[in-house]
Amino acid sequence: MLNLLEKIPVDPLLQKLIGVVIIVILTLLTVIISRIILISLFKKIALSTKTDLDDILLEKSYKLIYLLIFVLGLSFLFDYIEILTEEYLGDKFFEIIDGVIYTLGVFIVAQFIIKLMSTFFYWYKQNISDKTETMVDDELIPLLDRTTKIILYLLAILIVFDHFNIDIKGMITVLGIGSLAVALAAQETIANMIGGFIIMIDRPFRAGDWLKLSNDLICKVHHIGVRSSKFLTLENTLIIVPNAELIKSTVHNITYPYPETRVKIEVGVSYNSDIELVKNILLDIAEKNTSILNEPTPFFRFEDFADSSLKVSLFCRVPEVLDQFKTASDLREEVLKKFRENNIEIPFPQRVVTFVNDARILDEH
DSSP states (O other), X not given: OHHHHHTSSSOHHHHHHHHHHHHHHHHHHHHHHHHHIIIIIIHHHHHXXXXXXXXXXXXXXXXXXXXXXXXXXXXXXXXXXXXXXXHHHOHHHHHHHHHHHHHHHHHHHHHHHHHHHHHHHHHHHHHTGGGSSOSHHHHHHHHHHHHHHHHHHHHHHHHHHHHTTOOOHHHHHHHHHHHHHHHHHTHHHHHHHHHHHHHHHHOSOOTTOEEEOTTSOEEEEEEEOSSEEEEEETTSOEEEEEHHHHHHSOOEEXXXXXXXXXXXXXXXXXXXXXXXXXXXXXXXXXXXXTTSOSSSOOEEEEEEEOSSSEEEEEEEEESSTTHHHHHHHXXXXXXXXXXXXXXXXXXXXXXXXXXXXXXXXXXXX
């Protein structure tokens, strides 16, 4: 560039000023051209897509892109001034200027990435997280946003230190040991957070679902959090279970994917009973109960020959989990009433004991 400027037939000082003006003009032109490209090309492409994520990202990145171009232009300008005035100002002055410009550039790039990541997290929360039935992502998104900012700012600081030849090995070692100590101290919390993230991704249950936990406790999902999940029992008490335990245990989801629940009525009748009559009575009772679904059809099953009775069962389905308790009670009341009307005995446990009166056995003893 200096060779080109020397060919201009003007005073040498004016040549140097022209060089400064050219760099400034080129910087401004670059900003204008980049603005035209971003608005005319990328914005049109973004508007043509179905999602508004790219529109938001583009809108948030304008100012930082322009600022980065100005910093690059400033860097070229001081490089040019350094060539012209090095003998007057010295190397130390321009090293400081170079360091300041480099630091600005690094933090602008870091801020640019942070802005993109934060915009994505915000978009995800507004468009996806708020529509899901779990609260894990609602709590996890802000945590990821803060963690991303901390990591990127730390990386920016380490890059700047490295530029100034500051030994960062010791800092990295300290940070590594500190992170390890924190991880060991909070390993249970971290395991629970990972468990919450897995629940969010896998979605084995959602808020409002009825579950049977590993201890056979039936409860309703009240809240799914990052560290733990809360459940309401049938006694209307709240239990809190760490997410790490949930993902390691077997959980029965009673209401997902279908909310219908089976009702089973078991009863024993005497061996003298007409089994066909018993079957017809049970199916007739189920047919007349308005709480029972027609599909699938209620059915009868002859279960077993028990010690004191013939074991039979009636199977049917109800629309909701809580319906099963009242429906089962109503069915049992009706079964008892109909069995009494038809003289069908529900026997008590009984045994037949036979006494042997054999003279030979008595003589032996």
